[in-house]
Amino acid sequence: MTLIFVSSPVHSDVLSSAAELGTVALGYGPDAVAYDVIKAKADAVLLRSGFFTDDMMAGSSNLRIVARHGVGTDTVDIPAATRRGIWVTNTPGGNSRAVAEHVFALILSLARKLPVASAQTQGGIWGERRAELNGIELAGRTLGLVGQGSIGSVVAEIGRALGMTVLVTDPGLDQTLPHVVPLGRLLAEADVVSLHLPLLPATRGIIDAAAITRMKQGAIVINTGRGGLVDEDALARALASGRLGGAGLDVLDAENIDMVTPLPHNRLPIADLPNLIVTPHVAGQTDEALRQVGLTALADIAAVLRGECPRFCVNQPLTDPARAPCRLPAAPR
Numbered sequence: 103m104t105l106i107f108v109s110s111p112v113h114s115d116v117l118s119s120a121a122e123l124g125t126v127a128l129g130y131g132p133d134a135v136a137y138d139v140i141k142a143k144a145d146a147v148l149l150r151s152g153f154f155t156d157d158m159m160a161g162s163s164n165l166r167i168v169a170r171h172g173v174g175t176d177t178v179d180i181p182a183a184t185r186r187g188i189w190v191t192n193t194p195g196g197n198s199r200a201v202a203e204h205v206f207a208l209i210l211s212l213a214r215k216l217p218v219a220s221a222q223t224q225g226g227i228w229g230e231r232r233a234e235l236n237g238i239e240l241a242g243r244t245l246g247l248v249g250q251g252s253i254g255s256v257v258a259e260i261g262r263a264l265g266m267t268v269l270v271t272d273p274g275l276d277q278t279l280p281h282v283v284p285l286g287r288l289l290a291e292a293d294v295v296s297l298h299l300p301l302l303p304a305t306r307g308i309i310d311a312a313a314i315t316r317m318k319q320g321a322i323v324i325n326t327g328r329g330g331l332v333d334e335d336a337l338a339r340a341l342a343s344g345r346l347g348g349a350g351l352d353v354l355d356a357e358n359i360d361m362v363t364p365l366p367h368n369r370l371p372i373a374d375l376p377n378l379i380v381t382p383h384v385a386g387q388t389d390e391a392l393r394q395v396g397l398t399a400l401a402d403i404a405a406v407l408r409g410e411c412p413r414f415c416v417n418q419p420l421t422d423p424a425r426a427p428c429r430l431p432a433a434p435r
């Protein structure tokens with residue numbers, strides 16, 4: 103009997119479809135089972151947040167596929183999977199709209215100081231401190247996107263619809279396009295800088311103290327990509343001093359240590375700042391996106407279990423039985 107391990111909560115439609123493919127073991131909830139306990143029997147893993155390491159693959163002798171529920175594959179040891187004959191897939195585009203809308207939820211909340219306004223009002227302060235709540239309008243302002251893959255493209259579309267000028271830094275785009283600019287120019291001109299990049303050695307700390315000094319006074323930083331793209335200490339200093347106007351973070355560097363519980367010391371690296379909003383890696387978490395992403399991941403699990411190539415493979419397992427090579431997508435964005 104086929105065994106599918108589902109690491110973290112997924113859409114109910116995804117669970118019922120998974121049950122049609124085989125037995126489902128859950129890594130969460132009242133019936134939670136640790137992966138190590140079932141690893142010898144698992145045929146497929148549907149992986150949400152959390153790591154999937156070489157150690158976890160060792161002893162997973164039936165395992166054919168680790169299907170990432172999402173775009174980023176930074177939590178999976180892909181070389182180990184390739185070596186061990188395990189497919190790794192992801193779900194590009196499935197949560198782009200959800201993440202892009204979350205980007206604007208953060209931008210608009212910061213632009214209109216909604217967290218402070220709501221806290222004051224619910225705390226019984228109605229009109230007397232309204233002057234502290236003056237906001238800014240987005241129309242006519244410049245939105246700088248560092249990276250423009252599938253998510254960045256939707257962010258750009260929404261930004262333009264709100265009357266913003268969009269600048270993009272992305273080495274993968276045609277550099278002669280008028281809105282494609284070097285990072286230095288983007289930082290100098292953008293009122294809002296939004297990051298849409300994978301975390302790589304070259305992108306770690308792309309928004310650090312030096313980058314912040316190049317930004318406009320009062321600019322807003324949004325990170326829904328990966329923790330570690332922003333130097334959180336430098337960001338906290340710039341928010342506290344008023345050098346930056348606000349920041350919205352859906353991801354934290356601590357997630358790169360422990361994705362599931364990224365606050366191991368019960369301490370947010372940056373906190374208690376009125377111009378900061380932090381959300382717990384939920385930008386892609388709408389009902390629509392969860393369903394779409396989960397079903398896409400499951401379709402690739404079904405394909406691999408049938409002996410077919412998955413649609414969204416990010417590796418080509420070395421020891422997979424001979425078959426027509428799958429077309430590998432471009433590097434993850």
Ligand SMILES: O=C(O)[C@H](O)COP(=O)(O)O
Pocket residue numbers: 149150151171172173174175197383386395
């Ligand atoms: O990689 C992604 O697309 C996001 O980080 C969401 O991932 P998740 O489905 O594991 O929450």
